[in-house]
Amino acid sequence: MATLKDIAALTQVSTSTISRVINQDPTLSISQSKRNEILRAVQKLEYVSPKQRKAQKEHSEKHDESGNHHISSAPLELVVVNFLDPVGEINDPYFTSIRVGIENCCFHNKISVRTLRRDQIAKSGHIISRPKAVIAVGHFTEEEVLLMYHYNRNLIFIDSNPLGRHSDAVLFDRYAAAKELVGYIIDSGSKYPAFIGNDEARLHVFRELTKQHQLYRDDHCVISKEFCIESGYQAMLKILGSNQCPDVVFAATDIIAVGVYRAIYEKDLNIPGDIKVVGMNDISTSAHMNPGLSTMRLYPMEMGETAVELFLELVNGRKVKKMIHLGYDFIRRDSF
Template identity: 55%
Template structure:
């Protein structure tokens, strides 16, 4: 496997040589890796206080961390022996289907970006970011990039444009071209079947679903129909995974005579909206309606009651996308798909039986 290591990124102690990472800086500065990554990448959309900037810079200096970009500025000043550990600084383009404002409101995709940025910083890879609406105006950038990492869900036209511009594509959280490209995915079908298995064994009689039209919706319908539990009014398909979509869908659901005894929310952000609608209707969780979310965002454990959810690994998914690119540089010729697992986090909003 190709390793791209920069001498300036090491800190030393008496026992070992330790590679300083964004997580080390995050722990020392008490600031998220996403914010640190965006700050070190000079992200123009980032708004951060002077106090946080100072904390990041102090942590960087204390840990002896220097970004690969800074290291390359001093490249010509190193000896020929020093350069043996350095490689060409490849440039990747990250294409995001969400706008910066939308991404800030979605912890899942924010974590994917942070994982991508973290691995690029570690490996000395230059990363340029675009929103999907910017691809036509940046065809030269996309064509000349060593690879394009496309995060999220894109239309057929957008996928076709990306693929014909640069066939070195890595999709994260979708796989629209199958075996033609690399991809990093959650196994949504397995995840949904696990959730539905617990719902069925807990003897819930009126399960509900709020989410997008994808594998989890299909699994919900398949399982509930096979057990004679499917009720059309308790299945809400929304276009966005956000608090407002969960709130509005749950409000509509509560107008019907048949109320659910459990709601399977496609994301924790959707679940936050579900909580609000249930409480406004004068009902309680989990006594009247139980709730299961997906992602295990940091606030899930602090919700009232704490949210039962499926833990995902978006940060690691972002890192895996860059690892796949490095494998390609090292000679991998075949395309592959990496499926990430999930972990059930039991809390108070759903009672396991």
């Protein structure tokens, strides 16, 4: 079992400083890079603090070898850490659906749920370390990931996998889904494809494939910081201001596509006659847009349910980590 001295030998930092970092001492003056180095060493050596050992002992004493509760009246506890605040989640149906999937599955399995925001991680070690496992929804900084892992070794990430084999994860293959969608665009005979979205797999795939086919134009590729209607609208206006009108737009999410539609119609252009549009997610309104939006259907509610099922497996004694990829399906409608 690793000790503070082992971490000190790896990081060349005193054990007292390491202890203060682990316990989130607010009076400690230390650079963020050194703090992260210590937390990475904690992860690498799988150091377990006395507080964590006590919490693990208390948890194991509540269960027999078959995973049954000795105290049947005590409900299972689950902590969910969300990278979005409530307003951000409301504006993104994908993550709203993940939350609904988690809550529905917890309700049916009589699991008590407590939700934290990312800005509460540092001060919530006593909460995060209490349950058998923690579900982390979305995309977190390295420091946030290392802190959560320090507090609880059983993390279940949804839509990301920053710890690789050291945690459970529920994902869809962003790269493969984007590759299939961009393939449809290229096969359609598009000469001037455009992309609107974040700097992540979908963008990288779009650039890679359109460059291979000599179709890439830098002014037809707009990176937006947020997945929202307004960002899609503003990005599409920018693209329409270039010297060449695109013939197909790949909106990284259906919410962005709503803004794309608005910008196209404001310029008295037609979908799909002048510009075709494809999205990703298949939110409930996609089929009712005018015209109906062609999109890659994802399964966020099922992702939330799957994460809770992984939690129950950990409660019942599973040791090996799991990474689960859910499928996706292209839904062809009149916009493409």
